[in-house]
Amino acid sequence: MSISVKDASIFYGDFKAVEDVTMSIKPKSVTAFIGPSGCGKSTFLRTLNRMHEVIPGAYVEGKISIAGQDIYGSGVDPVAVRRKVGMVFQRPNPFPTMSIYDNVLAGNRLNSKRIKKAEADEIVEDALRGANLWNEVKDRLGKPGMGLSGGQQQRLCIARAIAVQPEVLLMDEPCSALDPISTAAIEDLIHELKSDYTIVIVTHNMQQAARVSDETGFFNLKAAGQPGHLVEFNPTKQMFTNPDNPDTEAYISGRFG
Amino acid sequence: MTDIDLSAQETELSHATLPRGAQWLVAIAAAALGGLSLVLGAGIVGAVAVGGLAFVLGYPLWALLVENRRSATDKLVTGLVWTAFGVAVIPLIWLIYMVVARGTAAISPEFLTYSMRSVTGDEQGGLYHALMGTLIVTGIAALISIPIGIMTAIYLIEYGKGSRLAKAITFLVDVMTGIPSIVAGLFAFALFTLVVGPGTRFGFGGGVALSLLMIPTVVRSTEEMLKLVPDDLREAAYALGVPKWRTITKMVLPTAVGGIVTGVVLSISRVIGETAPLLVASGFNPNMNTNALEDSPMMTVPVFIYTQLSEATAKGVEYAWGGALVLFVLVMALNLIARIVGTIFAPKTGR
Ligand SMILES: Nc1ncnc2c1ncn2[C@@H]1O[C@H](COP(=O)(O)OP(=O)(O)O)[C@@H](O)[C@H]1O
Ligand SMILES: [Mg+2]
Numbered sequence: 001m002s003i004s005v006k007d008a009s010i011f012y013g014d015f016k017a018v019e020d021v022t023m024s025i026k027p028k029s030v031t032a033f034i035g036p037s038g039c040g041k042s043t044f045l046r047t048l049n050r051m052h053e054v055i056p057g058a059y060v061e062g063k064i065s066i067a068g069q070d071i072y073g074s075g076v077d078p079v080a081v082r083r084k085v086g087m088v089f090q091r092p093n094p095f096p097t098m099s100i101y102d103n104v105l106a107g108n109r110l111n112s113k114r115i116k117k118a119e120a121d122e123i124v125e126d127a128l129r130g131a132n133l134w135n136e137v138k139d140r141l142g143k144p145g146m147g148l149s150g151g152q153q154q155r156l157c158i159a160r161a162i163a164v165q166p167e168v169l170l171m172d173e174p175c176s177a178l179d180p181i182s183t184a185a186i187e188d189l190i191h192e193l194k195s196d197y198t199i200v201i202v203t204h205n206m207q208q209a210a211r212v213s214d215e216t217g218f219f220n221l222k223a224a225g226q227p228g229h230l231v232e233f234n235p236t237k238q239m240f241t242n243p244d245n246p247d248t249e250a251y252i253s254g255r256f257g
Numbered sequence: 258m259t260d261i262d263l264s265a266q267e268t269e270l271s272h273a274t275l276p277r278g279a280q281w282l283v284a285i286a287a288a289a290l291g292g293l294s295l296v297l298g299a300g301i302v303g304a305v306a307v308g309g310l311a312f313v314l315g316y317p318l319w320a321l322l323v324e325n326r327r328s329a330t331d332k333l334v335t336g337l338v339w340t341a342f343g344v345a346v347i348p349l350i351w352l353i354y355m356v357v358a359r360g361t362a363a364i365s366p367e368f369l370t371y372s373m374r375s376v377t378g379d380e381q382g383g384l385y386h387a388l389m390g391t392l393i394v395t396g397i398a399a400l401i402s403i404p405i406g407i408m409t410a411i412y413l414i415e416y417g418k419g420s421r422l423a424k425a426i427t428f429l430v431d432v433m434t435g436i437p438s439i440v441a442g443l444f445a446f447a448l449f450t451l452v453v454g455p456g457t458r459f460g461f462g463g464g465v466a467l468s469l470l471m472i473p474t475v476v477r478s479t480e481e482m483l484k485l486v487p488d489d490l491r492e493a494a495y496a497l498g499v500p501k502w503r504t505i506t507k508m509v510l511p512t513a514v515g516g517i518v519t520g521v522v523l524s525i526s527r528v529i530g531e532t533a534p535l536l537v538a539s540g541f542n543p544n545m546n547t548n549a550l551e552d553s554p555m556m557t558v559p560v561f562i563y564t565q566l567s568e569a570t571a572k573g574v575e576y577a578w579g580g581a582l583v584l585f586v587l588v589m590a591l592n593l594i595a596r597i598v599g600t601i602f603a604p605k606t607g608r
């Protein structure tokens with residue numbers, strides 16, 4: 001499912017956090033957002049599954065459509081949007097009261113969907129395999145999800161997100177709380193997931209953007225207190241070798257940010 | 258580098274120290290001093306004070322002479338902290354001891370299974386009617402307060418954050434916390450005087466009075482527990498396409514349930530010993546009455562203690578202690594339940 005964004009401005013009450021973003025994200029590819037901290041990458045990402053409006057007073061202007069459908073159109077149910085567009089957060093957040101098994105099934109369980117045991121087993125195994133976690137946890141599915149290491153917890157969260165079969169997967173700095181080995185595991189996973197999902201990932205790590213993404217968007221702030229904006233959106237290769245914008249080049253070559 | 262001889266007596270890193278077990282030596286000396294003052298006729302309180310003071314001052318003084326200032330200060334403050342702890346705990350232990358020691362004399366099968374119906378003089382009677390009354394009245398209070406309190410807390414934390422209505426409710430809850438308990442009793446009494454008729458004293462009235470005292474504690478403790486559920490988890494549920502109300506009922510509440518139940522049980526144990534509101538709203542009754550809705554007074558354990566004590570007979574005083582022990586056991590049982598529930602429902606974090 002492609003995502004197209006036109007003139008999106010994003011607000012927290014009176015504060016305009018992001019201004020005039022226009023971009024088009026290709027289906028079944030990995031798109032990375034980079035930029036200095038506070039420039040609105042997370043904010044923008046969260047508008048793609050209507051998580052932004054969870055914050056009181058927050059709203060979006062402009063048009064965002066997924067597979068041709070305006071997700072902010074009247075009559076669109078944000079809950080339905082979120083079922084199509086899953087999300088993985090910066091800090092791994094498995095549900096503390098639930099076992100590994102129940103965490104994977106949380107999307108179904110919390111919605112009180114009745115599923116047969118065999119079917120549930122299948123969903124859990126598929127999702128855990130999909131998240132490259134099956135071999136590590138298959139013998140302790142009944143144990144608490146909080147008992148896993150940070151990297152395993154994050155993959156559990158990815159399994160939980162893909163268990164509800166979304167079309168798009170948003171990831172907000174999914175590796176920033178992880179060690180290098182877990183990070184590598186997740187990057188490998190992103191490569192594999194690309195064939196089934198449209199992936200949008202925020203990262204503060206430019207090497208990571210270069211490694212995992214097909215296209216990259218560079219966000220920046222004109223000045224402190226000003227809204228963030230999209231400076232450049234291009235194929236990753238081009239972005240890292242021959243960027244259009246001098247600010248992008250300055251950021252990538254590490255001259256600021 | 259040359260080797261430094263650390264066994265040398267005074268280096269920069271070491272200094273002379275008190276002998277091992279110095280505190281016991283001081284303690285024995287202090288105890289001897291206390292014993293001496295007891296022999297000299299200072300009384301038990303005076304002796305304990307002299308002994309305590311001798312220890313709290315003597316130990317640091319010795320440290321000051323042998324070691325250094327810092328070590329002496331450390332020992333002085335440690336002594337003061339322990340003294341404060343003892344001063345706080347001794348009355349508590351004494352109270353428990355008194356209640357148990359004097360209460361057990363009154364406890365007998367009759368005491369626990371008879372009412373005070375037509376009991377005169379030295380005839381045997383009991384607090385069965387009061388025990389039943391307390392359970393019924395407190396049960397009614399819990400039935401009213403728990404749903405109202407928990408739902409109010411859910412509104413405040415999950416829906417009303419920062420809204421004017423939420424601020425108003427929080428203010429009112431704070432005001433309710435401060436209501437003197439007798440005023441709650443008078444309110445219930447006045448309410449049922451209006452609704453049922455003048456002079457109405459019955460079990461339900463007592464339950465309403467107690468619920469006024471219980472609701473704010475339930476709201477407060479539930480609020481605190483809901484606040485402990487990280488927003489991360491709520492967002493994780495939303496991101497899975499779970500509607501808000503399901504997120505609350507199926508994720509937030511189960512995550513917080515241990516703390517919520519603990520808070521609820523503790524709020525019950527807080528109101529179960531209330532006397533004044535029950536005196537006013539549910540009244541006295543020497544007879545068994547298990548119908549809380551009937552317009553006739555219902556006895557409760559605190560009121561039983563009060564009436565027995567005001568008899569001012571030897572038997573009355575004994576029964577009052579017996580009632581106190583029963584109440585004490587009830588409260589302890591509730592606290593125990595709160596602890597057990599708290600550990601059972603605590604989120605599983607182990608590996
Ligand atoms: N919940 C919030 N309420 C108000 N302002 C916020 C909130 N979250 C983020 N912001 C503001 O929005 C801007 C963008 O933040 P964010 O999207 O977190 O940046 P990034 O993820 O690029 O570091 C910042 O100025 C930040 O202070
Ligand atoms: Mg961010």
